[in-house]
Amino acid sequence: MSLVDDAPIYEVFGQRDALSFATYVGSVRAASLELALLLARETYFRREKIFDMWVVPKESVTHARAFDATLLMGSMDKEYRLPSGYDNAPIWKQFKAQAQTIEEVALDVAPPARSSSS
Amino acid sequence: MDLMHHSKEEFIEQIAAGNKVDTGDWMPDDYRQLLIKQIHMHAISEIMGAYPEKEWVKYAPTIQRKLALNAKIQDEIGHGHMLLRLAEDLSAPLGRGREDLLHDVLDGRVKFHNVFHMSAPSWADAGVIGFLVDGGAIITQAMLLASSYAPYARMLKRIVAEESFHMQFGESVVLALASGTEVQREMLQQAINRWWPAMMFFFGPREMGPQSQRMLEYRIRTMTNEELRQKFIARYVPRIHALGMTLSDHELYQDPDPPHFWHYTDPDWDWFNDMVHHNTGPMSQARLALRRGAQEGLAWARHAALQAHATIDVRAATL
Numbered sequence: 001m002s003l004v005d006d007a008p009i010y011e012v013f014g015q016r017d018a019l020s021f022a023t024y025v026g027s028v029r030a031a032s033l034e035l036a037l038l039l040a041r042e043t044y045f046r047r048e049k050i051f052d053m054w055v056v057p058k059e060s061v062t063h064a065r066a067f068d069a070t071l072l073m074g075s076m077d078k079e080y081r082l083p084s085g086y087d088n089a090p091i092w093k094q095f096k097a098q099a100q101t102i103e104e105v106a107l108d109v110a111p112p113a114r115s116s117s118s
Numbered sequence: 119m120d121l122m123h124h125s126k127e128e129f130i131e132q133i134a135a136g137n138k139v140d141t142g143d144w145m146p147d148d149y150r151q152l153l154i155k156q157i158h159m160h161a162i163s164e165i166m167g168a169y170p171e172k173e174w175v176k177y178a179p180t181i182q183r184k185l186a187l188n189a190k191i192q193d194e195i196g197h198g199h200m201l202l203r204l205a206e207d208l209s210a211p212l213g214r215g216r217e218d219l220l221h222d223v224l225d226g227r228v229k230f231h232n233v234f235h236m237s238a239p240s241w242a243d244a245g246v247i248g249f250l251v252d253g254g255a256i257i258t259q260a261m262l263l264a265s266s267y268a269p270y271a272r273m274l275k276r277i278v279a280e281e282s283f284h285m286q287f288g289e290s291v292v293l294a295l296a297s298g299t300e301v302q303r304e305m306l307q308q309a310i311n312r313w314w315p316a317m318m319f320f321f322g323p324r325e326m327g328p329q330s331q332r333m334l335e336y337r338i339r340t341m342t343n344e345e346l347r348q349k350f351i352a353r354y355v356p357r358i359h360a361l362g363m364t365l366s367d368h369e370l371y372q373d374p375d376p377p378h379f380w381h382y383t384d385p386d387w388d389w390f391n392d393m394v395h396h397n398t399g400p401m402s403q404a405r406l407a408l409r410r411g412a413q414e415g416l417a418w419a420r421h422a423a424l425q426a427h428a429t430i431d432v433r434a435a436t437l
Contacts, residue, residue, distance in 0.1 A: 018137075018138035018140065018268045019138065019268055019271050019272055019275070020272070021272060078189075080182055080185045080186040080189060081185075081186070081189040081283060082283055083282040083283045083285070083286045085186075085283075085286075086283075086286035086287060086289070086290045088286060088289045088290055088293055091293040091297065092289075092293070092357075092360075094297075095293075095296065095360045095361050095362070096360055097356065097357050097360030097361070099289075100285075100353070100357075101282070102256060102260070102278060102279075102281060102282035102285055105256055105257060105260050105353070106260040106263060106278065108257075108260075108349060108353075109257055109260045109261040109341060109346070109349060110260070110263070110264065111264045111340055
């Protein structure tokens, strides 16, 4: 029989930089939120530079897999929903015009389009 | 960004240095107000943008087109909800929540894009909305990926990725019509004629107002109205001409000298301005009536769900 109860479990998420999404990395046991943050840093982020870290009490996480019909079915054809479902490039070529992609548009308007305020 | 000394000057310095602002961070009041104005309007426009397309679902020519159009509408509503969450977080200190923000459009307290006040009388309009309206929106949204407000920039990464399908879908419909019969090509030409002036208005006045200037200084946005419009014209005029379609703007031409500015006829600024400020467009009231039906007509359902504690029992279901 143990002398002390196990500490609560916290799920740990790391955010690499200000513009990235927090990603699940694992969990820790700790007596408080503050200690959970400390342990999470020591356990999962000893080397890499991290912008932010989240700890969430395990019981606050609800898994979709525990419920029927909350996850998409894998076998359905969703091609019509994806850019890859459209082959426009050959038709643009027939019209002697270039197909465009969203990546190319993003590059076109990405900084440094202007260096500072006008 | 962690600012211990809450001074506006320091805040602007931090932003100029490329630092990003996050949800709970301190921010000057006018920065918050500008963000709310921008993101609230963006969110409501996504939702109002679903209505013109919804009209075409049952008339779409094939089952694939129906599925795709439905998928696009689901995306727009989804984008509206993602953006509303951001607007809510910013509005919370001012005591305003989601119900308030959604209700604002019914009271005329928030605008939505001019293009969603217009009518879409043919199937070609459904295609041209994807081709030109989404095309223009993508240019604006891609510019906002560099926004100083990190939650907005992050969310736009997701949104822009999904818009990639909208772009391909719209072009696919337009290309099919352009490759079709004379009747189909004429239908496409008519739709382009209808949407071109609305797209010139879409990017805003040539000279930006003081609020938009402030958004540049705060790097909420990184390009001017005119820079964005020029990107749009340069990208779409050659494509429209390649399809054998014309643009009835006789002042449309590109300066042969750098910076190769595109000249264009001004849209009817007064007519469009009145439309977005007072909901006087051809379809403004009809679409607001649909929105009111969803917002007010279904208020009882949202209320009942809360009353019934209809949320799932978290503990019992945890894996």
